[in-house]
Every structure is written in C-alpha cells, then in structure tokens.
Amino acid sequence: MNKKNRILWVLPLLLCAVCCLSLRVGSVFLSGREFWGGLLGTDGFSTESLILYEIRLPRLFGALIAGSGLSFSGLLLQKVTGNALAGPNIIGVNAGAGFGVMLTLFFAPTLVLLLPITAFGGAFLATLLIVGFAYHRSKSTVILAGVSISALLNAGISFFSLLDPDVLASYNHFSIGGLSGVQTKELLLPALLIGICFLIILLFGSRIDCLSLGDAVASSLGVRVGSLRALCLILASACAAAAVSFAGLLGFVGLMVPHIARRLAPVCFRLQTVCAALLGGVLLVLADLLGRVLFAPSELPVGILTALIGAPFFFYLLIRRKRYASI
C-alpha cells in the first residue's frame, strides 16, 4: 500500500476512534452497553439517549463541521496567498464575525438567536469587501487589505465594548469559541454550505494546484488566475464564516491543520483537502473531548484547548520543517 492510500485509510479510522471516544467519555462515562442502548433507543427514552442525542452528538457534529470548515478555509487561503501564515483571520473572518456579533449585542441584545446569522453575515461581508478590493491585484494585496479591514473592524468592536462594558462579557464568550449548547438544527445550514464548498474545491482542485506555480506560469497554462483566486477567497470566507457562526472564533485550526495536510499529501491539492477535512474534525473533536473531561464537571472552552494543543504541535512542525514545507 503506498503512502497516499495509507493516509486515506488511517485518517478516517482515527476520526472514527476519536468520535467514539467523544460520545462515550465526558462528565458521565457511558459503558459499551449504555452507549449502544442509548444510541439505538433499545432502553426507551433513557438518560443515555438524552445525553447522546441532546448533548454529545450535536457537539460532535459541530466539532466535525467547524473543524472541516476552518481547515478548508486555511488551506485555500495559504494556497492563494502563497503565505504559510495565512488563516481565516487574515481575510477578516474573525473581525467581521466579531463586529456582526458586537452590533447585535449592542443594538438588539434580546435577539441572541440572531447571533449566528449576524456572525456569518459580518464575516462574509468583510471578506467580500477584501476580495472585491483585491480582485485582479497581487497576492500580497489580499493580505494587506485583510489586515487593514480587520484593524478597522476591531477598532469598531473596541469602541462599542467601551460604550457598554456589559456587552463585553457576552462578546468574550463568543470570541473564545466553544461548542457547548450547540443544537443540531443550527448546524444544518453551515453543514450544507461547507459541504457544497468542499465539492467545489474538489472540482477545481487541479486548477488550484497550478496557483503554486505563480501567476505568470499559471496564466500561461490557461488558468484564469484572477477569477480562480476570487473564487477560492469566496469559498474560504464562506467556510470560515459558516464555522464561526455557531462555534465562535476558534483559533489555530485554520492555521495548523493545512500545514499537517500538506505534509501528509504534499503534491495533490485534492488529497490535501480531504486530509484537511478529516484532520480538522479530529483536532476539534479531541479538543472538545479534553475540554469536557480535564476539569469535569467544569468545562474548558474548545477555543482554549485548540490553542493549547495546536501551538506546541505547530512549533514542533516548524522545527521539523523539511522539503515539502513550501506551498
């Protein structure tokens, strides 16, 4: 079995193992019998069923969807900007989502149900603004425009939080990021959106590969570089905006996972995309699991855990950076 096939087998198995663990382990440990009984409903309307269907399965799906979405976003952004440090925050996703949430908390604090929509809207509008500005301009323009728009929106967030300090406490909960209280129904639209983006990324995978040859070579091969880059940026922003709409501003996933995916599949972007989807899921499910058990019955937000796991591992990768480290 070659390396490519090994990866395609090992990662899904790893993901399955982590998912099983996440469903069984928590503040209440479910034995094998309790787990299957609760899952299949053979014990009727039991506590185990309640734990699984109301708490753990929505969290698990949330972690898988957010992990995949942020990873796709980071992978695309690092490819189109040719910058290994690019992540969803670089194209204004975090600042846009944060600003949308802050506006809702400030002007309509009773409409908390609107928060996922305003987070998505803020993130997507901010990135569209950047894409519109950077269309047919250089790769570095994307990054610089992202930094500028983010700075502007962050200033807006700080301004509103100064006007009403109570809003700041609610905003902090969103900015740390977490999956507690996630419900299945709020995952449907993000899952659909990220799924569609995934299929489009796979469809254009071989063209996206050409972007690593630089604009001149890619254009000479018949690739419409400006349009493809704009498409990638829109897909990246849609994926990240969908993820932060229900999971908050999770850091590090969109930066770290693409690096590991490129290590596992250094040549083919399509395979990198599949790896990123699986790895993003593994990382967030694992972080969520640890967050639930480390200080049980208290809970550590998943955003803190992703940074705690991610930062040392990322550092290790940088030290061991080898031949396929370039994008």
Add this chain to the structure above:
Amino acid sequence: MLRFKNTTVSYGKTEILKNISFSLKQGKFTALIGKNGSGKSTLLSAAAGLLSFDGEIFLKGRPLKGYSSKELAQLRALLPQLLPNASLTVERLAAMGRTPYLDLTGRLKAEDREQVETAMEQTDVLRLRDRFLSELSGGERQRAYLAMVLAQNAELLLLDEPTAFMDVEVTRSFLKLLRRLQKEQHKTVLTVFHDLNAAMDYADELLLLENGRLCFSGSAEACRQSGLVEEVFGVTRKTREIYQ
C-alpha cells in the same frame, strides 16, 4: 506566427515597450537581446497575452485578444524568468503542462501521459521524476520547468533566459534540443538571451531592444554586420561559435 503592430505596453504611466512592430515566421528560432531593463521580459509577457497593450498583436493571423485563455495556452507556452520553488515533484510539474488540454477533473489521458514522458525524456529529468523541486539544483529545476513547457506542446515557445542556471554542457544539449524541436516539429522559438555569443551563433533571427524600442530585427548575420550590438552593449564580440 507572431506579429506585433505598433504595440505599446505600459505599467501605469510608464511606457515599457514603445511602438514595437515585428513579425516572427513559423519554425524560426529568434533570440531577443538587450540590456537589463530594455523590456525583453515585458515583450515576452505581452506576446503570451499576459499583459494589456495598445496597438495590435497577432498570433497565427488572429488578434491575440480574440483567443480564449485555453486556446492561447494550446498555441503558446511561456517560461518566465522567475520560477517558483513550488511543493511539487518533477513529474507532477511536467504533467501540469497538459492543463490546457484537460477538463476540470484534471485526469490525464494516455496521450497526455505520453507527452509528459516525452517531455521529461527530452529535458533529461526522467531520473528526477519523484524528486521535489526544492531538492533540485537551479539547473535541474530549470529543466523540470522546461519539461512542463514542452509537455504543453505549443507551436510557439516563449522562453525567458532558459539557460540561466545551466552549465555549458547542459546549455549546449538544451540548445540542440530546441534546434531539433524547431526543425522536426516546426516549433517557433522566441527566447531571451543574455549570452550574446549564444544568441548570435545560434539564432536564425535577432530582435534587439534598447530602452523599450526595437532597434534591430533581422538575421543574426545582418545584425553582426550592422555593429549595433557593439553600439548598444558597448562591448566588442571576440568569442564565437562555442555552442555549435
């Protein structure tokens, strides 16, 4: 094959190429020479359809702007001066040369694989096929990119200093390869040379640029006799025919 008619290319308000007119015949090898900053790379990029321009450029009798990007990529191939050190193997890079012929799935057909193998064989990179570009020397990487350009199987090859990182031996075999492609497959070659000896001894035709203006277009022999090279470059040409 390629015709510039009163073509001007500008970056912002600065004119890089000024009112250029010339034509390249099918199956000819033309060297583009000129001092640094004279507009050689800009001329190649304009000929490749990568830059906007005033005036007209015709490729095979049709205006360049009338071609779709895919049609254009099947007719001309460009090897720019700066080649990125992408995370790709040599074989994958060569296969990318087939991009203009593939659908969105990017799946190579038997004919595409054959072209890729031939291109890698011609540029002598078969033994490097599984190596990453970052593991290659400058000359090897140049040859890997040339394999990509040849796999593109275009009639017009636009090469920007293709022998820049090659040693004398590899340069000679590469120039022989270009000559073979030109004679056997009637490829038209327009290449930037900094090595004046190679340009004068090897090319059928010469284009000489000075400050964005074309000051000579014609045979190498006519250029030699005109004394323009010495005038533009301020050098006397003594060494000759080392690439024959």
